[in-house]
Amino acid sequence: xxxxxxxxxxxxxxxxxxxxxxxxxxxxxxxxxxxxxxxxxxxxxxxxxxxxxxxxxxxxxxxxxxxxxxxxxxxxxxxxxxxxxxxxxxxxxxxxxxxxxxxxxxxxxxxxxxxxxxxxxxxxxxxxxxxxxxxxxxxxxxxxxxxxxxxxxxxxxxxxxxxxxxxxxxxxxxxxxxxxxxxxxxxxxxxxxxxxxxxxxxxxxxxxxxxxxxxxxxxxxxxxxxxxxxxxxxxxxxxxxxxxxxxxxxxxxxxxxxxxxxxxxxxxxxxxxxxxxxxxxxxxxxxxxxxxxxxxxxxxxxxxxxxxxxxxxxxxxxxxxxxxxxxxxxxxxxxxxxxxxxxxxxxxxxxxxxxxxxxxxxxxxxxxxxxxxxxxxxxxxxxxxxxxxxxxxxxxxxxxxxxxxxxxxxxxxxxxxxxxxxxxxxxxxxxxxxxxxxxxxxxxxxxxxxxxxxxxxxxxxxxxxxxxxxxxxxxxxxxxxxxxxxxxxxxxxxxxxxxxxxxxxxxxxxxxxxxxxxxxxxxxxxxxxxxxxxxxxxxxxxxxxxxxxxxxxxxxxxxxxxxxxxxxxxxxxxxxxxxxxxxxxxxxxxxxxxxxxxxxxxxxxxxxxxxxxxxxxxxxxxxxxxxxxxxxxxxxxxxxxxxxxxxxxxxxxxxxxxxxxxxxxxxxxxxxxxxxxxxxxxxxxxxxxxxxxxxxxxxxxxxxxxxxxxxxxxxxxxxxxxxxxxxxxxxxxxxxxxxxxxxxxxxxxxxxxxxxxxxxxxxxxxxxxxxxxxxxxxxxxxxxxxxxxxxxxxxxxxxxxxxxxxxxxxxxxxxxxxxxxxxxxxxxxxxxxxxxxxxxxxxxxxxxxxxxxxxxxxxxxxxxxxxxxxxxxxxxxxxxxxxxxxxxxxxxxxxxxxxxxxxxxxxxxxxxxxxxx
Numbered sequence: 001x002x003x004x005x006x007x008x009x010x011x012x013x014x015x016x017x018x019x020x021x022x023x024x025x026x027x028x029x030x031x032x033x034x035x036x037x038x039x040x041x042x043x044x045x046x047x048x049x050x051x052x053x054x055x056x057x058x059x060x061x062x063x064x065x066x067x068x069x070x071x072x073x074x075x076x077x078x079x080x081x082x083x084x085x086x087x088x089x090x091x092x093x094x095x096x097x098x099x100x101x102x103x104x105x106x107x108x109x110x111x112x113x114x115x116x117x118x119x120x121x122x123x124x125x126x127x128x129x130x131x132x133x134x135x136x137x138x139x140x141x142x143x144x145x146x147x148x149x150x151x152x153x154x155x156x157x158x159x160x161x162x163x164x165x166x167x168x169x170x171x172x173x174x175x176x177x178x179x180x181x182x183x184x185x186x187x188x189x190x191x192x193x194x195x196x197x198x199x200x201x202x203x204x205x206x207x208x209x210x211x212x213x214x215x216x217x218x219x220x221x222x223x224x225x226x227x228x229x230x231x232x233x234x235x236x237x238x239x240x241x242x243x244x245x246x247x248x249x250x251x252x253x254x255x256x257x258x259x260x261x262x263x264x265x266x267x268x269x270x271x272x273x274x275x276x277x278x279x280x281x282x283x284x285x286x287x288x289x290x291x292x293x294x295x296x297x298x299x300x301x302x303x304x305x306x307x308x309x310x311x312x313x314x315x316x317x318x319x320x321x322x323x324x325x326x327x328x329x330x331x332x333x334x335x336x337x338x339x340x341x342x343x344x345x346x347x348x349x350x351x352x353x354x355x356x357x358x359x360x361x362x363x364x365x366x367x368x369x370x371x372x373x374x375x376x377x378x379x380x381x382x383x384x385x386x387x388x389x390x391x392x393x394x395x396x397x398x399x400x401x402x403x404x405x406x407x408x409x410x411x412x413x414x415x416x417x418x419x420x421x422x423x424x425x426x427x428x429x430x431x432x433x434x435x436x437x438x439x440x441x442x443x444x445x446x447x448x449x450x451x452x453x454x455x456x457x458x459x460x461x462x463x464x465x466x467x468x469x470x471x472x473x474x475x476x477x478x479x480x481x482x483x484x485x486x487x488x489x490x491x492x493x494x495x496x497x498x499x500x501x502x503x504x505x506x507x508x509x510x511x512x513x514x515x516x517x518x519x520x521x522x523x524x525x526x527x528x529x530x531x532x533x534x535x536x537x538x539x540x541x542x543x544x545x546x547x548x549x550x551x552x553x554x555x556x557x558x559x560x561x562x563x564x565x566x567x568x569x570x571x572x573x574x575x576x577x578x579x580x581x582x583x584x585x586x587x588x589x590x591x592x593x594x595x596x597x598x599x600x601x602x603x604x605x606x607x608x609x610x611x612x613x614x615x616x617x618x619x620x621x622x623x624x625x626x627x628x629x630x631x632x633x634x635x636x637x638x639x640x641x642x643x644x645x646x647x648x649x650x651x652x653x654x655x656x657x658x659x660x661x662x663x664x665x666x667x668x669x670x671x672x673x674x675x676x677x678x679x680x681x682x683x684x685x686x687x688x689x690x691x692x693x694x695x696x697x698x699x700x701x702x703x704x705x706x707x708x709x710x711x712x713x714x715x716x717x718x719x720x721x722x723x724x725x726x727x728x729x730x731x732x733x734x735x736x737x738x739x740x741x742x743x744x745x746x747x748x749x750x751x752x753x754x755x756x757x758x759x760x761x762x763x764x765x766x767x768x769x770x771x772x773x774x775x776x777x778x779x780x781x782x783x784x785x786x787x788x789x790x791x792x793x794x795x796x797x798x799x800x801x802x803x804x805x806x807x808x809x810x811x812x813x814x815x816x817x818x819x820x821x822x823x824x825x826x827x828x829x830x831x832x833x834x835x836x837x838x839x840x841x842x843x844x845x846x847x848x849x850x851x852x853x854x855x856x857x858x859x860x861x862x863x864x865x866x867x868x869x870x871x872x873x874x875x876x877x878x879x880x881x882x883x884x885x886x887x888x889x890x891x892x893x894x895x896x897x898x899x900x901x902x903x904x905x906x907x908x909x910x911x912x913x914x915x916x917x
Contacts, residue, residue, distance in 0.1 A: 071165030080127030356421015
């Protein structure tokens with residue numbers, strides 16, 4: 001009996017304890033919000049919002065409380081909270097016994113006198129107010145200069161979990177509801193939201209104030225709710241197919257920079273409607289350029305928000321790469337209107353369903369917009385190489401990542417989600433074919449429209465479509481294969497050992513790790529992937545056929561099975577796996593096959609190997625040499641074929657790999673000798689001369705000239721300084737800039753690197769005077785190229801001054817530019833370590849920004865003292881470890897790898913360079 005009583009007491013204590021799980025209880029579900037917000041922007045020192053929300057709730061399970069989200073800084077009027085049961089004849093008021101706030105999980109908990117019963121419906125009304133923030137999250141204010149006066153606008157940024165900071169809500173992606181949004185504001189402002197305005201009515205008690213009442217939304221997640229109060233101008237576009245209102249909004253002085261976005265946006269939307277065979281479901285689309293915006297852009301349904309540099313294009317001052325960048329960002333966000341908005345991941349562990357698809361779909365549309373950009377191949381390869389060079393660390397994570405607390409969500413917005421997500425979707429596209437891929441996507445979107453989905457739902461749709469089209473065999477289903485790519489971390493290393501006399505090859509797999517001999521690591525790794533194997537041979541160099549010829553498989557115990565390839569060419573012919581790099585894995589061949597590949601690359605017929613595979617061969621060989629899996633002698637010999645390589649992608653792969661080495665050995669005398677590789681391509685691309693005819697690949701020319709000037713190639717530096725000094729002596733430098741648009745990033749950085757205080761001050765003044773967002777960004781990054789300590793210290797103080805002219809959104813990028821400068825590295829590292837309290841306050845404890853700065857420092861660190869300094873920093877900032885432990889461990893792993901390479905590999909590398917030169 002005593003035991004029973006004790007159990008009863010414990011049970012009662014447990015039942016009465018505050019709910020403290022990071023997810024909301026599932027007892028109730030929202031169905032509709034009536035949200036009303038009044039925004040006060042008039043007084044710069046007193047900007048705030050007031051509001052009330054009425055939420056229609058459906059009870060799914062009997063419960064004695066209602067738990068929803070309310071951010072810590074959202075003030076809720078306690079006596080303004082009401083709960084009523086919806087009845088046919090009247091609404092019955094429900095007594096609220098107590099209200100509790102759980103600030104750890106942002107919970108607002110209503111304890112009730114009586115249980116709510118399953119099937120009942122209620123109206124919950126809450127009144128609230130809050131200050132418009134300055135941290136570029138939640139509902140915040142942004143300022144800008146327009147016509148010589150300071151103005152303000154307000155805007156939302158709710159992804160991933162900041163809708164709760166603007167209004168009480170059920171702030172989880174699966175808890176979709178419809179919204180009626182009403183915005184109160186001074187009549188001099190515009191009001192924008194997800195839907196078109198239905199009507200405007202005056203606010204009787206406030207002169208010159210109005211209520212802007214918007215049409216009801218479709219079912220949507222809270223993180224996609226958006227609204228803004230501003231006095232912007234709109235650039236209306238024409239849409240051919242439907243009566244769709246398409247408008248691009250910006251501050252009035254920059255409206256001309258919206259022209260390109262306004263023209264390209266409707267075309268992109270139309271492409272996606274055709275691609276998915278589903279019409280865009282809303283009656284309007286707004287693109288809004290926000291002066292202060294931390295992300296590149298945000299896909300709010302019907303009201304996409306952008307950083308100005310991601311939306312603006314100026315024909316006089318922006319480069320061709322800026323135009324491509326704008327098109328890519330718009331394509332990414334418009335793709336989200338289907339992948340993310342129409343169909344939303346059920347929980348954040350499947351964030352890649354949103355971001356990976358938007359990234360990949362953008363490349364498909366970019367190829368249609370302008371074929372000369374080569375967007376599909378180049379963006380795809382860029383994503384693959386990024387995955388190969390980041391997912392090989394011990395401290396990586398699966399694409400499908402468990403989220404055990406809300407603070408972990410922001411850590412998911414990384415290269416694994418965006419780039420690896422895009423890469424495996426491309427792999428699936430190439431495996432099952434275009435017809436099955438499109439049919440499967442259409443079925444997936446139609447079935448889950450206005451709802452939520454998990455990755456299993458996508459695999460099921462694609463499998464069904466692929467079997468109908470006969471594009472994969474019946475014993476292979478998409479989920480079995482793709483689970484090996486999404487549920488485990490890392491990527492495969494495929495080893496190829498040929499038996500030349502038997503004309504066969506044995507293919508095996510294990511997890512690839514960026515490691516150097518004796519680096520501490522787990523003794524065993526049981527990773528195994530279902531890997532599609534495609535290949536080309538010297539005698540049959542068919543690099544068009546990307547379909548799988550065989551699969552590397554796993555046993556039921558998840559053990560890797562070897563694969564035997566038969567009927568291969570003879571001993572004098574090469575074998576290359578992974579046609580067009582369709583799958584994210586590295587391939588290490590036996591030495592003889594590497595020699596055959598190198599011989600072919602050094603010949604006149606090197607173009608028989610597909611350009612994407614040429615890039616991967618460079619990337620793989622240099623990565624293996626870094627890790628000690630391949631002699632540097634062989635990797636550098638392969639690299640030497642670049643002297644006759646005209647295409648961009650192999651150069652991009654090579655210089656990315658060399659950049660990792662450059663960070664460590666840039667002080668040595670030997671490294672500049674890589675100029676011998678650059679000289680032929682530098683001349684072929686016209687050097688630093690303006691490409692008036694548009695014959696050369698813009699990104700290629702920008703890349704080569706950047707490296708030529710960095711390595712102090714005489715012609716490059718001379719022409720860059722000549723361009724800059726011509727600008728310096730102009731009578732009206734803000735009106736006339738003789739520096740070619742596509743060369744400005746190289747010219748500005750080179751001039752500042754070799755220049756003095758006068759050069760720096762001149763460029764700083766140009767930043768202050770220009771209104772072109774892309775030009776501002778180029779200048780800010782270039783100012784970090786200086787080799788003068790006093791200027792860099794001054795620059796850091798300007799950036800992080802509380803009244804700085806530099807926007808907070810740009811600060812981290814500038815910090816990174818200075819870190820990558822070998823003179824600036826030590827200055828920024830000391831600044832970060834010794835002024836972290838200032839930085840923490842500046843970023844409002846934004847962990848993602850602060851950890852990003854730490855990672856940039858770690859990438860440049862290769863000595864024991866630097867490693868110890870970073871370890872001490874981490875150990876004294878436990879809050880960063882708690883929120884971003886994996887990212888910090890990954891950064892320290894990078895330092896260890898840099899140190900080991902410096903100790904074990906650098907001497908071999910430098911010696912080989914010396915011999916070759």
